[in-house]
Structures are given as C-alpha cells and as structure tokens.
Amino acid sequence: MTSVQAHTPALTSRLPKVGTTIFTIMSALAAETGAVNLGQGFPDFDCDPSLVNAVTAAMQVGHNQYPPMPGVPALRQAMADKMLALYGLRCDPATEVTVTAGATQAIFTALLAVVHPGDEVIVLEPCYDSYVPNIELAGGVAVRVPLTPGSFRPDFDRIAAAITPRTRALIINSPHNPSGMVWSEADMLRLQELLAPTDVLLISDEVYEHMVFDGQAHQSAARFPGLAARAFIVSSFGKTYHVTGWKVGTVVAPAPLTAEFRKVHQFNVFTVNTPVQHALAHHMANASSYHGLPAFYQRKRDLFRAGLGNTRFRLLPSEGTFFQCVDISDLAVPERDLSEGAFCQWLTREVGVAAIPLSAFYGNGFDQHTVRFCFAKRDDTLNEALRRLARL
Numbered sequence: 001m002t003s004v005q006a007h008t009p010a011l012t013s014r015l016p017k018v019g020t021t022i023f024t025i026m027s028a029l030a031a032e033t034g035a036v037n038l039g040q041g042f043p044d045f046d047c048d049p050s051l052v053n054a055v056t057a058a059m060q061v062g063h064n065q066y067p068p069m070p071g072v073p074a075l076r077q078a079m080a081d082k083m084l085a086l087y088g089l090r091c092d093p094a095t096e097v098t099v100t101a102g103a104t105q106a107i108f109t110a111l112l113a114v115v116h117p118g119d120e121v122i123v124l125e126p127c128y129d130s131y132v133p134n135i136e137l138a139g140g141v142a143v144r145v146p147l148t149p150g151s152f153r154p155d156f157d158r159i160a161a162a163i164t165p166r167t168r169a170l171i172i173n174s175p176h177n178p179s180g181m182v183w184s185e186a187d188m189l190r191l192q193e194l195l196a197p198t199d200v201l202l203i204s205d206e207v208y209e210h211m212v213f214d215g216q217a218h219q220s221a222a223r224f225p226g227l228a229a230r231a232f233i234v235s236s237f238g239k240t241y242h243v244t245g246w247k248v249g250t251v252v253a254p255a256p257l258t259a260e261f262r263k264v265h266q267f268n269v270f271t272v273n274t275p276v277q278h279a280l281a282h283h284m285a286n287a288s289s290y291h292g293l294p295a296f297y298q299r300k301r302d303l304f305r306a307g308l309g310n311t312r313f314r315l316l317p318s319e320g321t322f323f324q325c326v327d328i329s330d331l332a333v334p335e336r337d338l339s340e341g342a343f344c345q346w347l348t349r350e351v352g353v354a355a356i357p358l359s360a361f362y363g364n365g366f367d368q369h370t371v372r373f374c375f376a377k378r379d380d381t382l383n384e385a386l387r388r389l390a391r392l
C-alpha cells in the first residue's frame with residue numbers, strides 16, 4: 001500500500017475581495033441576539049396557500065422531469081401575456097422569454113452571454129451586491145457611477161460620461177434596492193435617448209415591479225421600444241409571490257439576445273424546477289395575484305413610516321420596493337456617530353432590531369449615515385420592531 005500525503009491545492013481567488021455578505025452577517029446576528037430581523041429582504045409571512053397546493057398538484061400529476069430548456073411553455077406564455085397587458089410589449093414566448101433560477105441567475109447569465117474580456121459594464125451605486133462580482137466573473141470591468149446622493153435619482157450627465165467604446169452594458173434597477181427610489185417616465189425617456197446612438201445593452205432589474213406606491217406606474221424598460229430592443233428585462237417570482245426561497249424568475253429579451261442568453265443558460269442550470277413553473281403558470285392566470293401588491297405593501301410602508309415618525313430617524317422617501325431607508329444623524333444617542341455598519345451591529349445587539357448599512361451597497365463603502373429596513377413583515381413583527389425603536 002502506497003502512502004500519499006493528502007493536500008488541497010491552494011487557489012488564487014477569482015473574487016479576492018468577496019467575503020461573507022452583510023445580509024448573512026446581520027441575519028446571523030439577529031438570530032443569535034433574538035433581534036427583530038428587518039435586515040435581509042424577505043417576507044416573514046407565507047404565500048397564498050393555493051400556490052403551494054398548485055405545486056403539490058403539479059407534482060401529483062407527474063410534472064417531475066426536466067422541462068424544456070427555456071422553461072415550461074405555459075409559464076412563458078403567461079409571462080408574455082403579462083408583458084403585453086401591463087407594459088404593451090409584444091414578445092414571443094418561444095424565442096424571447098426564458099425561465100431562470102431567480103433574478104440573480106438571470107443577471108449573471110445575461111452578463112456571461114454578452115461580456116467579453118475587458119468589456120465595461122456600468123452599474124449605478126448603491127446597487128445589489130451580485131452585479132459587480134458577476135461582471136468580474138464574466139471577465140468584464142465594472143464601472144461604478146453613483147446615483148445622486150440623498151435622492152438616489154439617476155445622474156444622466158455622469159452616466160453619459162461613463163460610456164466609452166468599451167461599454168457593453170448598463171445595469172439599472174427600478175424600483176431600487178436599497179433606496180426605494182422609482183425611475184420616472186422622464187428618466188426612462190432620457191435613458192432611451194442617451195443609449196439610442198450607442199450599442200450599449202441594458203440589463204433592467206425589475207424584481208420589485210409590483211411594489212410601486214402612491215398611484216405611480218412601474219416604468220418597465222418594456223414600455224420604451226428603444227430600450228426594449230436592447231434590454232434583458234429581469235423579473236422574480238420570489239418577490240412577487242412572497243416565495244423568495246423558490247428562486248424562479250424570467251428574462252424577456254429580443255430573439256437575438258435571448259438566443260445568446262440561452263446558449264449560456266443551457267450549460268449553466270439547463271432547466272428550472274418543473275412543478276414550481278407549472279404552479280406559477282396556473283397562479284398567474286389570476287392577475288389579482290399581483291394587482292393587489294402595491295396596496296398590500298403600501299399599507300405596510302405607511303404603518304412602518306407612521307411608527308418611525310415618533311422617533312428621530314429621518315425618513316427618506318420610499319416610492320417602491322419593500323425597503324425604508326432612514327438617516328441616523330439626528331438620533332439622540334451617541335451611536336449615531338458610528339459608521340453605518342457599526343451602528344447596525346449596535347442596533348441589532350442593544351435595541352433588538354436588525355438593519356442593513358447602505359455602505360454595503362457601494363464598492364468604496366461610502367457612508368451617508370443611512371440604513372435600510374425591510375418592511376415585508378407581518379404587522380406584529382413591524383409593531384414589535386417599532387416598539388423597540390421608539391426610544392430612539
């Protein structure tokens with residue numbers, strides 16, 4: 001018998017700057033300390049039971065094997081119907097709609113499909129934490145353009161200045177995580193005009209499309225022909241149907257873009273959970289399943305904001321998403337002078353409510369004394385958090 005010295009080869013990390021995400025850290029701290037977790041963005045209430053029943057039914061009738069690579073036809077058709085009904089976009093479910101393992105995989109796959117080594121991809125900071133590592137894994141270079149501090153509105157002069165002959169794509173996100181800012185029709189028209197003379201592709205992350213408040217309409221890239229013609233429009237059933245753990249989403253893109261997208265998709269995940277796709281297709285036939293969402297979340301936003309109105313947190317607008325950002329500068333406690341990250345740790349440990357520092361959404365850790373709460377929670381959870389925050 002020969003004896004070998006077992007050793008694990010050392011790696012040079014492809015993502016040397018990436019560690020444990022702030023969401024994991026804060027959720028773990030919340031669990032450890034018994035804090036109310038308003039950090040990570042997921043509901044603490046269940047989905048419509050009929051959706052769970054529909055998954056069970058799909059499994060019982062034998063929808064348990066690989067579906068077609070781009071997704072179950074009924075779900076792609078339901079998505080195409082929705083794009084037409086809500087945004088006036090006519091898309092072909094056979095060649096322009098693909099079902100993905102959530103929005104995260106959709107965005108990553110789109111980047112892998114279009115970015116060549118050295119290509120630049122513009123992100124607007126603060127932004128969702130997967131974008132930049134995804135760009136880098138695709139061999140691209142992330143070009144970070146800040147949204148206007150305070151308002152988080154797009155700064156088109158800065159976006160225009162960031163576009164170079166190397167720019168392959170721009171990622172936008174409205175309604176916006178973390179700020180809750182919503183792009184207006186004028187913003188989208190301005191973007192359409194800006195991109196018109198370029199070959200820059202658009203990745204439009206619209207996972208909060210059904211959470212837009214105060215009677216505003218979601219300005220999907222699908223509404224703007226000049227944008228839709230160059231866009232991967234990304235949706236997430238996890239957000240829409242309170243099932244973030246199911247990880248199912250879609251990408252709508254013109255046929256030539258979808259063809260490239262699917263080349264990567266088929267050798268990445270290949271297909272996505274079959275019974276869940278059948279259940280979602282069945283559930284989507286009832287449009288009230290998403291038409292009621294703005295009112296549902298607006299009530300929670302108003303409840304949470306009214307409670308925070310009794311504190312010294314300065315409330316930023318929350319026009320959409322299920323996030324409320326607050327400026328901590330006016331708090332009466334000395335911890336208001338801590339960094340956002342240290343403040344969130346203190347808030348979790350000492351006040352018993354977990355939040356997320358906005359600095360986590362910037363490459364350079366930009367600190368503006370602002371933290372994000374998630375109000376996708378049961379009323380009793382929100383009321384308990386408000387009771388604990390009342391002393392601030």
Ligand SMILES: Cc1ncc(COP(=O)(O)O)c(C=O)c1O
Nearest residue numbers: 102103104128177207236238249
């Ligand atoms: C802006 C944004 N994009 C994408 C995602 C991920 O969506 P999914 O769970 O469908 O991958 C999230 C989830 O928090 C998000 O906030």
